[in-house]
Amino acid sequence: MHIRNVREEDHASIITVIEDWLGCRPTPDMLPKLFFQHFQETSFAVEENGQFVAFxxxxxSQTHPEQAxxxxxxxxxxxxKQGLVKELYERFFSAVQERGCTEVHVVTSPMNMGSIAFHTxxxxxxxxxxxxxxxxxVKTDYDGHGQRRVQFVRRLTMAEKVERPHSETILAQTPExxxxxxxxxxxRTPGDNGYADMADEMVELAQNQPGFLGIESVRDADGIGITVSYWDSEESIRAWKENGRHLxxxxxxxxxxxxxxVTRVCRVERAYDFNRGGQGRLDG
Structure with missing residues (x-):
């Protein structure tokens, strides 16, 4: 399975699967094509074997830019009930938080108890x-006469964010x-399935390994990630690979x-850096 941002050409296929999944033909105003044209960076699809399985x-909001x-x-x-929707919501939270949003809003029908329970x-x-x-x-007449809706809000926090220079937050400080x-x-496959907790554990464990020098890690909205860890020797790398918990x-x-x-092991022979407001370095 693969998570990616939606594209304009996805609209026709997704409208078709909505009909299959919901058992009714969607009306054009339920999910117009304009969403697939103008909101691609904050909309996501999950594919498996070339077929959509979630989106x-x-x-x-343009009117309230702090809201999504x-x-x-x-x-x-x-x-x-396999974690796909939770994963999509978390992708959305991350995408809109990067754009300065502090709140996410959703509405649902008061008859949709499953949706109410999930959002809670x-x-x-x-x-x-x-x-x-x-x-x-509920808000009465929210979508017209007799159209009652439950309004939800989730406030996004940055409680785990450590305030420090951007270069220190992302880039490892390596030696000569x-x-x-x-x-x-x-x-990545869709869903967390314990991944985040184990990733945090592995970083903490690696930091206490002999020969560990630093780590840099990023992952995009499509689930493609790159993690680079730095070590003082090949012996330290082998010891980390064979660590029991790491196995x-x-x-x-x-x-x-x-x-x-794919894992690639490299010997760093030359390094350049730049730090705005600081002094750069050239090795080699």
Missing amino acids: LVGFV YIHFVGVHPDRR RMGFEIEPGDGEVDGVQ KPYYAVIFTSV VAQKIGREKWYESF
């Missing part, structure tokens, strides 16, 4: 309304050459977390 369409809105989410009936589990709060249905606050770099390029992570990675990956 999320959302955007950043999730408009439509769909998942194949056979793929429900995802940390959304029900906003005050002017009516109530089965104990749930020579040293070694292990470049791990990977494509467990490697095994689970092949079983659940990665569609594919």
